[in-house]
Amino acid sequence: xxxxxxxxxxxxxxxxxxxxxxxxxxxxxxxxxxxxxxxxxxxxxxxxxxxxxxxxxxxxxxxxxxxxxxxxxxxxxxxxxxxxxxxxxxxxxxxxxxxxxxxxxxxxxxxxxxxxxxxxxxxxxxxxxxxxxxxxxxxxxxxxxxxxxxxxxxxxxxxxxxxxxxxxxxxxxxxxxxxxxxxxxxxxxxxxxxxxxxxxxxxxxxxxxxxxxxxxxxxxxxxxxxxxxxxxxxxxxxxxxxxxxxxxxxxxxxxxxxxxxxxxxxxxxxxxxxxxxxxxxxxxxxxxxxxxxxxxxxxxxxxxxxxxxxxxxxxxxxxxxxx
Amino acid sequence: xxxxxxxxxxxxxxxxxxxxxxxxxxxxxxxxxxxxxxxxxxxxxxxxxxxxxxxxxxxxxxxxxxxxxxxxxxxxxxxxxxxxxxxxxxxxxxxxxxxxxxxxxxxxxxxxxxxxxxxxxxxxxxxxxxxxxxxxxxxxxxxxxxxxxxxxxxxxxxxxxxxxxxxxxxxxxxxx
Numbered sequence: 001x002x003x004x005x006x007x008x009x010x011x012x013x014x015x016x017x018x019x020x021x022x023x024x025x026x027x028x029x030x031x032x033x034x035x036x037x038x039x040x041x042x043x044x045x046x047x048x049x050x051x052x053x054x055x056x057x058x059x060x061x062x063x064x065x066x067x068x069x070x071x072x073x074x075x076x077x078x079x080x081x082x083x084x085x086x087x088x089x090x091x092x093x094x095x096x097x098x099x100x101x102x103x104x105x106x107x108x109x110x111x112x113x114x115x116x117x118x119x120x121x122x123x124x125x126x127x128x129x130x131x132x133x134x135x136x137x138x139x140x141x142x143x144x145x146x147x148x149x150x151x152x153x154x155x156x157x158x159x160x161x162x163x164x165x166x167x168x169x170x171x172x173x174x175x176x177x178x179x180x181x182x183x184x185x186x187x188x189x190x191x192x193x194x195x196x197x198x199x200x201x202x203x204x205x206x207x208x209x210x211x212x213x214x215x216x217x218x219x220x221x222x223x224x225x226x227x228x229x230x231x232x233x234x235x236x237x238x239x240x241x242x243x244x245x246x247x248x249x250x251x252x253x254x255x256x257x258x259x260x261x262x263x264x265x266x267x268x269x270x271x272x273x274x275x276x277x278x279x280x281x282x283x284x285x286x287x288x289x290x291x292x293x294x295x296x297x298x299x300x301x302x303x304x305x306x307x308x309x310x311x312x313x314x315x316x317x318x319x320x321x322x323x
Numbered sequence: 324x325x326x327x328x329x330x331x332x333x334x335x336x337x338x339x340x341x342x343x344x345x346x347x348x349x350x351x352x353x354x355x356x357x358x359x360x361x362x363x364x365x366x367x368x369x370x371x372x373x374x375x376x377x378x379x380x381x382x383x384x385x386x387x388x389x390x391x392x393x394x395x396x397x398x399x400x401x402x403x404x405x406x407x408x409x410x411x412x413x414x415x416x417x418x419x420x421x422x423x424x425x426x427x428x429x430x431x432x433x434x435x436x437x438x439x440x441x442x443x444x445x446x447x448x449x450x451x452x453x454x455x456x457x458x459x460x461x462x463x464x465x466x467x468x469x470x471x472x473x474x475x476x477x478x479x480x481x482x483x484x485x486x487x488x489x490x491x492x493x494x495x496x497x498x499x
Contacts, residue, residue, distance in 0.1 A: 035336045039346040285336040286329065 004144050009102045010091065017090055017240070019138035022052040024236045028280060036286035057228065064225035067132030078129060079223065079230035082122030084239030089115045093244050094170045098265025101170060109157060110170040112245060117280045119234065121145050123202075126231070130222035138218025141208050141291045148298030149206075153186045155306035156193035159313040160249055173253035181257070183250040186236065188309045190250045192302050197246060199239040199294065204283040208291045210235075243275035244268075353485040356440050360486075361423040361465055363417055363441040365458045365493060367434065369406065374460075375435035376414065377407035384429035392419035407433075414456040416442050437492050441466050443483050 032038030127139015
């Protein structure tokens with residue numbers, strides 16, 4: 001019975017998540033357009049709301065080309081990996097109190113990290129298997145950046161985890177409901193995490209893995225049709241899941257702020273939207289760093305800050321601070 | 324790397340986010356034209372209703388693209404078409420040849436031919452691009468394809484532009 005309920009929950013989550021990601025494309029295009037004083041897509045349906053459907057339909061009817069020099073197995077595996085692992089991370093994120101999460105894992109944070117990093121294999125495999133130079137460069141950049149930001153990302157999350165004393169995301173939310181948001185206690189950790197997360201989502205200023213101007217489209221240059229859609233949705237999925245995770249870890253997740261009434265999903269959605277917008281805003285405003293700059297920044301600034309903050313938090317908790 | 328500069332960049336984009344988009348969704352919304360826009364020609368009239376054109380063919384002589392054909396005729400003294408001795412019996416402009424330079428307007432001694440605001444002239448047949456006197460006179464609103472569409476749909480002619488004001492030489496042109 002419990003398996004059935006979980007399966008139904010997972011199916012519902014998958015549908016909702018896919019729809020969300022589809023509409024993220026709409027939000028992205030309309031939002032970026034507004035930042036550039038344009039209108040954005042507004043022809044298909046009211047306010048262009050059917051645009052994602054039209055785009056999807058178009059992509060599915062396109063010819064799915066397999067490059068002759070590609071390594072067939074890896075070439076096919078790459079989009080599937082990216083897409084699956086981008087979505088799988090959402091399973092442990094609680095959108096409401098007990099029962100509003102598909103898998104209430106005790107090591108939820110660890111799971112998110114494990115699954116999130118798997119997605120980089122998709123990028124790397126795509127770059128390598130395409131048998132073309134631009135995807136290869138994009139894939140290499142992605143891997144090189146991974147080593148840099150991953151450390152900061154992992155260390156930044158240790159502070160909040162130490163304070164709460166649990167890796168369970170539901171516990172983290174409940175702790176914040178009681179004590180207040182972790183962004184207040186753990187602001188340096190939040191900053192490091194946010195910057196590293198931008199790199200993990202490969203969004204501006206760290207979107208060099210798919211830099212249109214230098215690498216055509218980076219690792220997915222040689223992909224078309226459905227496989228391209230899988231990559232595209234996977235990329236956006238990272239954005240969606242990363243934003244949801246930040247809202248859960250630092251802004252109190254589904255718990256209502258300021259003593260307002262708790263409504264499942266609604267508060268979570270609002271906090272989530274804050275991060276979605278923040279990433280979009282940065283996307284519209286900033287430049288793209290070179291990948292060596294990003295790696296130097298990750299090792300030289302993010303990593304030491306994360307380590308020092310982690311040690312400070314550890315000292316505080318060890319002295320018998322909040323627990 | 325200056326954090327202040329990054330914050331400033333965010334401020335600039337946010338300011339634009341709340342601005343009204345500059346895009347004009349053209350077929351749905353009219354295009355605001357500049358007063359000196361060179362659109363389709365208009366044959367104007369005097370306030371008493373007589374045509375300003377006296378059939379002198381100076382416009383045809385000035386035309387660098389040979390787009391204008393004028394055939395003058397003597398005015399009937401009892402029932403004149405124009406105030407002069409002669410008037411334009413045939414006045415044709417080939418819109419495919421016309422380069423909308425405005426030389427005809429400058430050459431016209433009576434200010435009869437004026438470049439107006441209409442620009443939606445796309446059509447299907449070569450022959451339909453030859454605009455005759457009836458198509459060019461001030462009383463006619465809309466280009467040939469626009470009027471044809473309006474006739475089929477039984478709706479008034481829909482113009483795709485708006486003008487801040489009508490130029491004095493275009494007096495009598497009804498655009499609203």
